[in-house]
Amino acid sequence: MYKLLSILSVALLAQFSIAGHHESGHMNKGTVIGYELSDNGEKLDIIAGDPSLVKIWVDYVEAHNQRDLEAIDQANAEDLVGKAPNGVIVNGSDEHAAFLKNWFETSNPSWEFVYAMANDVPQPDGEIHHWVTSSYKVTDIIDGTEVVARESFDVRIENNKIKEIIVASRQVLAED
Secondary structure, eight states, rough: OOOHHHHHHHHHHHHHHHHTTTTTGGGOOOOEEEEOOOOOSSSEEEEEOOOOHHHHHHHHHHHHHOOOHHHHHHHEEEEEEEEOOOOOOOEEHHHHHHHHHHHHOOOOEEEEEEEEEEEEEEOTTSSSSEEEEEEEEEEEEEEEEEEEEEEEEEEETTTEEEEEEEEEEOOOTOOO
């Protein structure tokens, strides 16, 4: 009987040891979907992010379709940075509003949703950068001609505000 109790005790201790082995937050860690390299070359995991951030971005783009500069301004972080595919960099909400006002007056851009996904990048200092990666079909009038492009957006959202927008663009040709 003593041997049986000893064996059961060891088995229970082993079970508790294995069950207690998980690190704090182990079950809460997001699914790694890729990685990025930091400015200093450090490999940082990209994990699946909060899908509610996609709605913030989709609503923001829809405000552009509606020409609602007030809604856009309210959604912008004070230190917003926008990087257009032509090299233009817009700093701050005021610059962004002036840029958009001019664009809306001289053209007729419209955005048609294609896809979006939320992702997070934990930083070495413990901060988490929240991003939405998306694609839109953008139709614009340039020099009197309708131009269609497929644009990809990487958008950093901080405190539910648009902090950074990076845009890449490829013109869609008739053969596409």
